[in-house]
Amino acid sequence: MAEEVKLLKTWSSAFGLRVVWALKLKGIPYEAIDEDLSNKSALLLQYNPVHKKIPVLVHNGNPISESLVILEYIDETWKQNPILPQDPLHRARERFWAKFNDEKLLPSAWGAFTKEGKDREEAMAATMENLKFVEEELKGKKFFNGEKIGLVDLVFGWLANLISIFEEVTGFNIVGDGYPLLSAWMQEFSELPVIKDTWPPRDKMIIKYQALYDKYHPAK
Numbered sequence: 001m002a003e004e005v006k007l008l009k010t011w012s013s014a015f016g017l018r019v020v021w022a023l024k025l026k027g028i029p030y031e032a033i034d035e036d037l038s039n040k041s042a043l044l045l046q047y048n049p050v051h052k053k054i055p056v057l058v059h060n061g062n063p064i065s066e067s068l069v070i071l072e073y074i075d076e077t078w079k080q081n082p083i084l085p086q087d088p089l090h091r092a093r094e095r096f097w098a099k100f101n102d103e104k105l106l107p108s109a110w111g112a113f114t115k116e117g118k119d120r121e122e123a124m125a126a127t128m129e130n131l132k133f134v135e136e137e138l139k140g141k142k143f144f145n146g147e148k149i150g151l152v153d154l155v156f157g158w159l160a161n162l163i164s165i166f167e168e169v170t171g172f173n174i175v176g177d178g179y180p181l182l183s184a185w186m187q188e189f190s191e192l193p194v195i196k197d198t199w200p201p202r203d204k205m206i207i208k209y210q211a212l213y214d215k216y217h218p219a220k
């Protein structure tokens, strides 16, 4: 029986994109179902009643939610082009950095984008500190796991695209010259065909993030 793979996502979500990249790296054909999160479909509510969030991967009718869980499911189901190493210690390290991204780095950057005044300064300082950990992790490596991209690259992938959009919309300099290894990685990562072909259009992203920024910082 032919496999049926569907992915509920949005055109711009970093959480959805990491799953798109994993499926593309593995060469798995899938049907993309783009959600309107302001009017969630019955399918999304049925498949992810707990969080009601994208992405959801639907494999032969079975829904899997939470992007990090989905990435591991994809790696275990389709063995070609592994995105996690075999060694348990290395696997644990990859999971650590993925959690760090979702629980610390992303929330701090989101805070720097959405907050105001002292709260924004604190979020910006936290972002800079978190990015220093990323810079340190890249020492002596092309990608986070060595020569080939893996789970941590996919999870940190949003940096390669969104940081420059944050910078353009807010006028803040976030990465600048202070993170040379991260800058080199962002360049390297963005140029991989799988990544290049799937970036959301920059002009559309600028419009989306400008509107979000205006919502969080209404003119006084």
Ligand SMILES: N[C@@H](CCC(=O)N[C@@H](CS)C(=O)NCC(=O)O)C(=O)O
Pocket: 013, 014, 015, 037, 052, 053, 054, 055, 065, 066, 067, 068
């Ligand atoms: N922890 C989740 C986060 C996913 C997430 O935040 N998705 C957002 C879009 S970027 C969403 O569906 N939001 C809908 C909502 O919050 O109502 C994951 O890794 O999959």
